[in-house]
Amino acid sequence: MPRSSSEAIAVIGAGVAGCALAAQLRRLGHGGVLSLWETGRGPGGRASTRRSRRDGQLALDHGAPLMNITAEPAPDLLEPLLAGxxxxxxxxxxxxxxxxxxxxxxxxxxxxxxxxxxxxxxxxQLCQGLLHLAGASTVDAHYGVLVRHLERSASGRWRLLDAGGQLLEETDWLVLSGTLLAHPRSRLVMDWPEVPLERAIRGGDDLQLEHALTTIAGIRFEARTNLLLVFSGAAAEAWRGLPFTLVAFDAAAQQRWGLRRISIQPLADGRCAVVAHSTHVFAADHLDVVGTGSAAARQLGLPLDQGREDTVIAALSEALSQCLAPWIGGLDTSQANPRLMRWAAAFPLAPGLPPSLAICPWSRVGFCGDSIDGVGFGRIEGALHSAERLAASLLTPDYPERHVQPLR
Ligand SMILES: Cc1cc2nc3c(=O)[nH]c(=O)nc-3n(C[C@H](O)[C@H](O)[C@H](O)COP(=O)(O)OP(=O)(O)OC[C@H]3O[C@@H](n4cnc5c(N)ncnc54)[C@H](O)[C@@H]3O)c2cc1C
Structure with missing residues (x-):
């Protein structure tokens, strides 16, 4: 067995890529400590489901409503997810x-x-399934924790710290499944003075990792502002009776309505959830409005402005009512508990990080997620493939001898 099969690996992010990495590492025989650190309330990331403690029947996919597999071979994890x-x-x-x-x-x-x-x-359930495949009890998962700082110890191990500077964990390998700790947008979105990973490797001489960071810094993202609605009674029946459940908008329709997609999600109890995805242009114009229901906003103490939020809700509701008027008239969204969900980095734009830079053995850093170039880039398919590739590289290194880089 290669040495890394017993080394400790900390994965930042429990979205599809982080959970898939955990699953694939365990499937390939990694027996070392494996931890997952996620700022959200549970696994899922951009493929998560909004649920409510008070309303057990509510399940609203406010990010990705689906995944699509476009190429063969499909990710290895697809079959066990289906079988389970x-x-x-x-x-x-x-x-x-x-x-x-x-x-x-x-x-x-x-x-x-x-x-x-x-x-x-x-x-x-996609991420829950991946964690089940990993053997949930063998993964040390932490939710509601933002990893804020990264450091190297004198012996070259990675140290993860929270916003208060408290040590969360010390580990052999650091894997970033999201770009937040490595991308300059963290300065803008989080108001951080420096990019955490950049700061942590300052003074080292790992040219490959520096190259990876420069490439990640060049990745741009499209935002989305999503309007979330839950209809009941006759209104729900009208939605459920429509001859479509997923409507995409072509370029002209996007420009006309400021919408990109509408996802209709019938609930088990007869209600109907509807999620209207804005265009990136609309989202970019309203980037400061995060949505009062946003867990991340609450946790990070981001400013909330109910007045601005109501204005954005009204604009998206108006567009939705007008564009669907021929099929569903008299739409009253005010009865549907309208909420907003802002995704500041919904979709990465090509080019992403080349797979050759996704593992930096000298510093023991790995990257996975939908920002890695390859089949499925920017989608769940790509997040799964990137995780499977990284798991294989971590366990079957093609470099002769791994050294921990001495600190200068
Ligand atoms: C509105 C919308 C619609 C979409 N529709 C589709 C679709 O139809 N089909 C499709 O295939 N894809 C779709 N996508 C894209 C799809 O959701 C993503 O490709 C996929 O979920 C990416 O998974 P990931 O694990 O790479 O990243 P993420 O899901 O972003 O996971 C990264 C995780 O890391 C966590 N994290 C980051 N930094 C830290 C930190 N410092 N501390 C703790 N936690 C941290 C984040 O909270 C996040 O949960 C959509 C995305 C959006 C937003």
Whole structure:
């Protein structure tokens, strides 16, 4: 067995890539300490499901509503996820809104190509399934914890610290499954003075890791502002009766309505959740509005402005009512508990990080996630592939001898 099969690995982020990495590492025989650190309330990341303690029937996919597999070979983890009943094929009717209001039933957008799947009972079941495959009890998972600082110990091990400077963990390998700790957007979004990973490696001479950080710094992201609605009674029936459950907008329709997609999600108790995804242009114009329901906003103490939020909700509601007026008239969103969910970094834009830079053995740093170049870039398919590739590289290193870089 290669030495790394028993080394401790800390994975920042319990989205699809972080959970898939845990699953694949265990499947390939990694027996060392494996920890997951996630700022959100549970696993899922951009493929999570909004649930409510007070409303047990509510399950609303406020990020990715589906995943699509477009290429062979499919990720190794797909089959066990299906076999375990964590995900299921999705065959709902799709449509494209073209121009002002012409509906082309059956025409998907790029996210609807290939084989479509969804989490059974909510997209968060995808990550729950991955953690189950990892052997949930063998993974040391921490939720609601933001890793704020990174340091190297004198012996070259990685130290993870929280916002108060408290040591969370010391580990052999550091894996970033999200870009926050390595990308300059953290300065803007989090108001951090420095990029944490950049700061941690200052003074070292790992040119590969420096190259990786420079490349990550060049990645740009599209934002989304999503309007979340839950209809009940006759309004829910009207939504459930529509001849489509996923509507994409073509370029002209996006420009006209400021919307990109509408995902209709019937709930088990007869209600119907609807999520309207804004265009990136709309989201960029309203980036300061995070949504009062946002757990991250609460945790990070980001400023909330109910007045601004109401204005954005009204604008998206108006667009939704008007563009769907030919199919569902008299839409009253005020009865549907409207909420906002802002995704500041919803989709990375190409080029991403080349797979050759996704593992930096000299410093013992790995990267996975949908920002890594390759099949499925910017989507769940890419997040799964990137994690599987990284797990294989971590356990079967093709470098002759690994050294911990001495600190200068
Ligand atoms: C609105 C929307 C719609 C989408 N629709 C689709 C679709 O239809 N099909 C599709 O395939 N894909 C879709 N996507 C993209 C898909 O959601 C992503 O490709 C995928 O979920 C990325 O997974 P990931 O693990 O790479 O990243 P993430 O899900 O972003 O996971 C990274 C995790 O790391 C955590 N984290 C980061 N930094 C820290 C830190 N310092 N401390 C603690 N935790 C940290 C974050 O909270 C996050 O949970 C959509 C995305 C959005 C936002």
């Amino acid at each position: 009943g964590w995900i299921e094929p999705w065959t709902g009717p799709v449509a494209m809104l073209e121009g002002e209001s012409r509906l082309n039933i059956g025409r998907p957008d790029a996210l609807g190509l290939g084989r479509l799947y969804r989490g059974r009972g909510g997209m968060d």
